[in-house]
Amino acid sequence: MTYLIDAWLDRPHPYLRILHRDTGKVCAVLEEEALDELREQGDLDLTGLNSSEPTVLKELVRNLFLFCYSRALRPASELH
Template structure:
């Protein structure tokens, strides 16, 4: 599968989406709160988002998916 990263980080309510390249289906969404958490953890690298290197982008998408799944598995009272 191939994915696209649709990131709007320089707006009042930033978000990042991972889209399936062929269908346009939204596979994951990170809203402002999750993006803040990623920044706090040091795991949101803007240089990686601007990269054209396939291996860097593949690793970035992988890490974003893992972050989304980890957030989804948290008990609701512990979620930020």
């Protein structure tokens, strides 16, 4: 599968989406709170987002999916 990263990080309410390249379906969404958490952890690599290297982007998408899944498994009380 191939994915696209649609990131709008320099706006008042930033977000990042991972889209399935063939269908355009949104596979994951990270909004402001999740992006802040990633930044605090040092796991949001802005240079990786600007890369054209397939291996860098593949690793970035993998890590973003893992973050989304781990966040989804947390109890709601831990997210706020």
